[in-house]
Amino acid sequence: MAESTDPAVPATDLPPGAVTRAGRWAVGNRDGELFAVSRRCRHQLGDLSDGHVDADGCLVCPWHQARYDVTTGAMVEGPRGFLGYHGRTPGYTQLVLGYSKLLRLRVARAVRRGAEVVVQRR
Numbered sequence: 605m606a607e608s609t610d611p612a613v614p615a616t617d618l619p620p621g622a623v624t625r626a627g628r629w630a631v632g633n634r635d636g637e638l639f640a641v642s643r644r645c646r647h648q649l650g651d652l653s654d655g656h657v658d659a660d661g662c663l664v665c666p667w668h669q670a671r672y673d674v675t676t677g678a679m680v681e682g683p684r685g686f687l688g689y690h691g692r693t694p695g696y697t698q699l700v701l702g703y704s705k706l707l708r709l710r711v712a713r714a715v716r717r718g719a720e721v722v723v724q725r726r
């Protein structure tokens with residue numbers, strides 16, 4: 605179902621390093637730079653709005669720590685685990701990283717509008 609208005613969150617919910625949910629989007633603040641990407645991880649659909657921004661400015665999935673470039677939506681590091689397992693899975697990690705090249709996250713603009721951060725779909 606299409607969203608009829610631009611999703612928004614209070615700007616106070618997005619201090620540097622924070623990530624939150626705005627409709628179907630994970631919206632975050634990467635060291636002062638706002639971003640918005642689709643919420644579902646390309647691995648096993650973890651909710652990226654529950655993730656965090658790491659020291660390199662990548663969005664990290666809360667389930668198996670796949671990492672995403674929020675400017676392109678590309679997975680830059682594959683998952684560490686699957687389902688309930690969390691740990692090293694070298695071959696599997698590379699497999700997921702490979703197919704994720706075809707399934708980038710969608711990227712939108714996140715802009716400050718008054719007291720809100722609004723997601724503007726491209």
Ligand code: FES
Pocket residue numbers: 645646647648649650665666667668669670682683684686
């Ligand atoms: S669901 Fe995101 S890394 Fe597994």
